[in-house]
Amino acid sequence: MSAIRPPAIQRNDFELKPKYFSLVSQHPFHGLPHENPIDHIEALEDFLSNIKVHGVSEDYLFCKLFPHSLAGDARHWLKELQPGSLTCWSDIKSVFLNNFFDDARTEEFRNKIYNFSQGTTEAFKASWLRFKAYQQDCPHHGFPEIQLLNIFFRGLDWTSQATLDAASQGNFKTKTPEEATKLIENVASSTSAKKIDLERRKMAENSNGDRISEVKETSDLVHAFVIGDEQVRSTEDSQTFLREGDEEEHVDFIDETGFRKQRLADQQRNMSFTRTYKAEQTHKSKLESMMGQVQKGQQKMSALLDERLVYMSFRIL
Missing domain, CATH: 1.10.1200 (Non-ribosomal Peptide Synthetase Peptidyl Carrier Protein; Chain A)
Structure with a gap:
């Protein structure tokens, strides 16, 4: 049989x-x-x-x-x-x-499905088609339909999640698998979603361009600062070395003058060490301050971008 x-x-x-x-x-x-x-x-x-x-x-x-x-x-x-x-x-x-x-290929495709995430400039429809293509490449993935929908929603950026929630009149996750799939297909083919995708792409490209310029400018400043500081410290070290050499030249005289010169050399070496230590601390503080300003600027830019995308999402819907 x-x-x-x-x-x-x-x-x-x-x-x-x-x-x-x-x-x-x-x-x-x-x-x-x-x-x-x-x-x-x-x-x-x-x-x-x-x-x-x-x-x-x-x-x-x-x-x-x-x-x-x-x-x-x-x-x-x-x-x-x-x-x-x-x-x-x-x-x-x-x-x-x-x-x-092959077991290895199966695991690879399963990981692609489970770790799905929408690209920064990827359109909603393109992300949905890509997610379905992963499933077609591995039909025996073993994920139930409701879990697949949760994985897809989790992998979307927050603007696409907000779009699905708005189209669901509240909470996308309250929909049945059939309703959720139909809703995704409708949103993927809607003009509103295309407008939101276009706005997301423009904002992401502008944001990336601004951040790249900002990071490059800061990197150049930090590089110049570090090189300049290294040159200063190198000069100080050379001067210290010369002073130590001078010290060795006069130590051979074991008399009152020689001992006074020895004490003077010790004092100068201590002063040199103190200046070097303070310069290193100032160098570290300046670097931390500059990097902190960059981080604050990036956070502010991200917050402004998020506010604009939320506004666009609900205004278009």
């Missing part, structure tokens, strides 16, 4: 034409390392999408034709499954991919 049990159909007089079995068996999947199971599934789905029979479901067509698209080890694998355990196409596809799709 076969592992695949096709669902019942309304027409008792229906039979698939022999040419269909012949066509799907022309390029069978063997389960070899160089074969891509995703390509095989997509090819079969493209072929069967052209077959429309009144009173006959797609599940029935897939269940009847899929076994004929396998050969070699893949066909042997299907025969080893529990009889009657597969009753629809989604079950067949999931079991097939779980067995023949």
Whole structure:
């Protein structure tokens, strides 16, 4: 008995034409390392999408034709499954991919889905299409529909989240999976969303340009400051070295004058150390002050950008 049990159909007089079995068996999947199971599934789905029979479901067509698209080890694998355990196409596809799709690639695609996030200048529709493409690349990802919708909403930037909440008249997460999917499709194709995307892109580009200029200017200032400070300290070190050399030149005289000169050299060395220490502390304080000003400027710019996007989101909706 076969592992695949096709669902019942309304027409008792229906039979698939022999040419269909012949066509799907022309390029069978063997389960070899160089074969891509995703390509095989997509090819079969493209072929069967052209077959429309009144009173006959797609599940029935897939269940009847899929076994004929396998050969070699893949066909042997299907025969080893529990009889009657597969009753629809989604079950067949999931079991097939779980067995023949590389585990590392599966984990890679699952991570792409779970860690999805909308790009800074990425349009809402483009982000939705990309998220669906991740699922198509790994149909056996294992995420339930409601979790997929939560992942998508979580990965959107706050303006897109606000748009979905506004379109939901309150809270997007209160919608059923069917309602949520329909709402996303409507927003993705709406003119309002396109206007918001355009405004987001303009603001992001302007913001990035301003921040890049600001960071470059600050970097140049810090670089000049550091180089200048290093030159000052280098000069001080040289002077200190010369003084120490002079000290060694006079220490050979063990008399009252020599001891006075020794004490004077010690005092000068201590003063040099004190000046160097104070210069380093001043250098550190100036750097911290400059970086603090940059951070405050970036935070202020982000706050202004957020306010404008909120205004645009609710004004357009």
